[in-house]
Amino acid sequence: MTDIVIYTIITISTIGVIAAVILYFVAQKFQVIEDPRIDLVEEALPSANCGGCGFPGCRPFAEACVKAENLDNLFCPVGGNDVMASVGKILGKEVLAVDSKVAVVRCSGAPQFRKNTSIFDSPQGATLSCAMEHALYGGHTDCTYGCLGGGDCVAVCNFDAIHINPITQLPEVIDEKCTACNACVVACPKDIIELRTRNKKDRKIFVSCVNMDKGVSAKKACDVACIACNKCFKVCPYNAITISNNLAFIDADACKLCRKCVSECPTNAILEIGFPERKIKVETEKKETEINLVEMSKKNKENE
């Protein structure tokens, strides 16, 4: 009986030793020498593994940084300039500072401005509601460009930075939490979300509309649509506004945040966010200007 035990122990130990020797040589032969800097860079990164850099995760991004000749086209939006600077230090490569950005939702079509003209029968529990609706038709309102409200953008955000406001049924971004990782921009089938350059006080002025239909048709679908009337374009002293495809766009880099266009817009399509309250006079005046299209075109003609 003891014999069997002893023999078993001896055989198994011998096999173990032989396997260890083989493994040692195999390991020697196939050893992959990894650049130790990859680990260092990875440590410096935020380990969010969000994919905002365009790589599957933080480690592949670290590998790319080590391999790349310069860091010009590599950027971790979550870590921002500070993290990139320390990556540059580790690798001894120069890093250009990139403007920090924030996600902006360009649609203000809450139900009171934009009537539902059909109901989308979304499968319950679907994680890709907007994408599904988009694949089937133009959407449940008469604006075929606007937000579908299904929250595909909310589902992909790793930083809890975007939520649907239950009253407006539109997504809202929490600026402090948003890392500009681009996930929501990619997820939105309607291309509504844009990453805009941040400024010191997180103030923003932007045209909150993406409708490219002609003015009359856009306004019919949504009260707060941009109707490409050119008023903001004319009033802007810094040439920050361009109008193309029946839609105004404000270049965040050229905009000096003077807010002139905001009060000029007849449909309240331009939003100002993060500013102190205006003097009451302007506010009420703006709210009361329920200018309809006919009046507006009349006025335009008189002006000419």
Place this chain on the structure above:
Amino acid sequence: MLKTFSKGGIHPPDNKLSAEKAIEVLPPPEMVSIPISQHIGAPAKVVVKKNDKVKVGQIIAESGGFVSANIHSSVSGTVLKIEETFDASGYKRMSVTIKVEGDEWLETIDRKPEIIQECLLSAEEIIAKITTAGIVGLGGATFPTQVKLMVPRGMTAEVLVINGVECEPYLTADDRLMLEKGEEILVGVSILMKALNVNKAIVGIENNKLLAIANMEKLAKKFQGISIQPLKVSYPQGGEKQLIKACINREVPSGGLPISVGSVVQNVGTAFAVYEAVQKNKPLFERVVTVTGKSVKKPANFLARIGTPLTNLIEAAGGLPDDTGKIVSGGPMMGKALKNAEVPMTKGTSGVLILPTEEAKRKTVQECIRCAKCVSACPMGLEPYLMMPLSERKIFDKLEKERVMDCIECGSCSYTCPSNRPLLDYIRLGKASVGAIMRSRKK
């Protein structure tokens, strides 16, 4: 034993409520709005201006490329506006709105009822006439017919397969056409045979249309090379690949076209339109549409002008029922729910189906129980239960290996799933992404 295709297939209830209703000619409405993109391919280019007077059959938009089709006015009257309006896709598309005045047809169109059997034109002349008439596949796919008739170099067509299966529940437009216009269809088929230079044509008809089979069999005796093939009822037999398998027992390879196995498929409605275009000089500006639904008062088959608002068709069938939940353009399986009923009918509108609320709603989605019913239902031999999560999680490389691009979007999987899972919804999304990836790879 009747023939059918080998893989998958389902048997939804027939519901052919309008099968006994003869085709009724619907007079032109007061106003039509004719979209310039009613086919697969490039939209046509408008050639009329506002306030132009047009006649029935006059061209109003010219084909905008190789895969495109001419569009003709379906009424006589004045062009009111050319602007974007909602169509059946739920998007705004360019369309020509015409105010109807009288009903004055182009003189070139032969309106006499006699059937002209003889066609002395050459293959090229036939194809040219079909191109001019703006004919597209009337089974619902709306692929320009002339493109299918131009056989690519290095390939030869051997058999023409004619689709008379009408496998969608509810729809009866093709059924009625085969009963009432059988001879015209067969002349159309022989014209198509001439265009393709083949001497054999098989018309596949499912055996829930016994009268149509009997009528076509009787008439086909007079035509050389055309045979009628009764088929066992199974959805989606109207799919090109399924029909080819059922009729001539050949299998179109994954990603291949029917011509790769020597066949071309055309619909009976298309054959009828070809007859009218070639023998009567009549462009495609009207078609047969089934208006149906369980709560519809008078389900019917109408011969209606392209551009007629669907509301007019629904009115003519007894009006919109109170319990309407969804209005579907096409059949219940592959049709598209509409945003509203004001959209115009187009070349591809084979039916208008009105579903009551309780039938229209999606049922509660539950977990997949791995019953594999979707796998046995899929006519393309795919595994829908697996493709759905792959698409949901965006694992596109695996999805491509699962042959997602072979999916014909027949909806059999979603239909059979006992857990009511939205299989096709997700597969469609995955297909779009995989398609885009494959296209970018080719570049």
